[in-house]
Amino acid sequence: MKKIKKNIQRKTLIYKTEVEYGDYTMNHVLGCSHGCLYPCYAFLQKKRFGDIKTYEDWCEPALVENTLDLLDEELPKFMNKIQMLHLCFTTDPFMFQYKEVQDMSLAAIKKINAAGVKCSVLTKGILPIELAKCSKENEYGVTLISTNEAFRKRMEPGSAPWKKRLAALRALHDAGCKTWVSIEPFPTPNIVRQNLQALLEEVAFVDRIIFGRMNYNPKVTAYKEHKMFFNKCAAEVIEFCTNRGISYHIKDGTITD
Ligand code: SF4
Incomplete structure (x- = not known):
C-alpha cells in the first residue's frame, strides 16, 4: 500500500x-x-x-x-x-x-x-466486495480498453492489472450488484493491435457497456482509417450488446460520417 x-x-x-x-x-x-x-x-x-x-x-x-x-x-x-x-x-x-x-x-x-x-x-483500481452491502441501486464500473497487460502497464502505469480489476467487478456482479464497463478511450491499431470481440467476451457479464474513441492523441489521427475503424468498432459493440441483451451507450463523436 x-x-x-x-x-x-x-x-x-x-x-x-x-x-x-x-x-x-x-x-x-x-x-x-x-x-x-x-x-x-x-x-x-x-x-x-x-x-x-x-x-x-x-x-x-x-x-x-x-x-x-x-x-x-x-x-x-x-x-x-x-x-x-x-x-x-x-x-x-x-x-x-x-x-x-x-x-x-x-x-x-x-x-x-x-x-x-x-x-x-x-x-481502474479494485472495487472492494464491501460495496455489495451498499444500495443495490448503485452501479459499479471499471474501465477496460485492452486485455493486453503490456499495453496496460505502458499506458495506465499506476492502475490495477486488468484481470484483477475485472475479477473484482465480476465478484460484485455475482453478489447481485449492477455492473458496467467503460471501453473508453479505445485506441487505434497503430497504438495497440487487439481483438475487440475478445475484449467484449471478457466483459459480457455486465449490465451496461459504454464505448468511446480515443481523443487528444496524435497517433489516432495519424491512423488514416481511424474514422472507419471507430465506426466499425461501434457497430461491433452495438451488435454484441443487442445479441446479449446488454444495455449500451456509444459516446458522442465515436461514430462519424
Ligand atoms: S484517466 Fe486520468 S483520472 Fe482516470 S484513471 Fe487515468 S489518470 Fe486517473
Missing part, C-alpha cells in the same frame, strides 16, 4: 456535470496515481487551469480531508435533484494501492446512500 502525502480542504464538493451520460458528480481527490498517458483529459484540464504543474504532481494524489463533512452539508441541498451521483470524473475513487482513498470513497458511498441517493462508480 502507498501513503497519501498531502491532504487538502475544499469548500464545495457536489456539482452538476456537463458530461453526456453524467448527472451530479464529486471528485474528492486532486490528482490520480494511475497516471494514464492516453493522455488523461482531467490531467490536461487541471494543468491548463494551474491546479497541477507537472505529470509527477498529478500522480501524487491529494485527498480532500473534509469530504464527509462536505457531504453532510451538501446532501440535504442536492438529494432531491440528484438522479445518480457519480464518483468520479477527474480522479479515481478506488485508486490502486491507496487505502486512504479507497476508505474515504467507501465511507462517502455509504453516506450518500443513507441520504437516499444512488451512486455510480468508475475505476
Whole structure:
C-alpha cells in the first residue's frame, strides 16, 4: 500500500456535470496515481487551469480531508435533484494501492446512500466486495480498453492489472450488484493491435457497456482509417450488446460520417 502525502480542504464538493451520460458528480481527490498517458483529459484540464504543474504532481494524489463533512452539508441541498451521483470524473475513487482513498470513497458511498441517493462508480483500481452491502441501486464500473497487460502497464502505469480489476467487478456482479464497463478511450491499431470481440467476451457479464474513441492523441489521427475503424468498432459493440441483451451507450463523436 502507498501513503497519501498531502491532504487538502475544499469548500464545495457536489456539482452538476456537463458530461453526456453524467448527472451530479464529486471528485474528492486532486490528482490520480494511475497516471494514464492516453493522455488523461482531467490531467490536461487541471494543468491548463494551474491546479497541477507537472505529470509527477498529478500522480501524487491529494485527498480532500473534509469530504464527509462536505457531504453532510451538501446532501440535504442536492438529494432531491440528484438522479445518480457519480464518483468520479477527474480522479479515481478506488485508486490502486491507496487505502486512504479507497476508505474515504467507501465511507462517502455509504453516506450518500443513507441520504437516499444512488451512486455510480468508475475505476481502474479494485472495487472492494464491501460495496455489495451498499444500495443495490448503485452501479459499479471499471474501465477496460485492452486485455493486453503490456499495453496496460505502458499506458495506465499506476492502475490495477486488468484481470484483477475485472475479477473484482465480476465478484460484485455475482453478489447481485449492477455492473458496467467503460471501453473508453479505445485506441487505434497503430497504438495497440487487439481483438475487440475478445475484449467484449471478457466483459459480457455486465449490465451496461459504454464505448468511446480515443481523443487528444496524435497517433489516432495519424491512423488514416481511424474514422472507419471507430465506426466499425461501434457497430461491433452495438451488435454484441443487442445479441446479449446488454444495455449500451456509444459516446458522442465515436461514430462519424
Ligand atoms: S484513471 Fe482516470 S483520472 Fe486517473 S489518470 Fe487515468 S484517466 Fe486520468
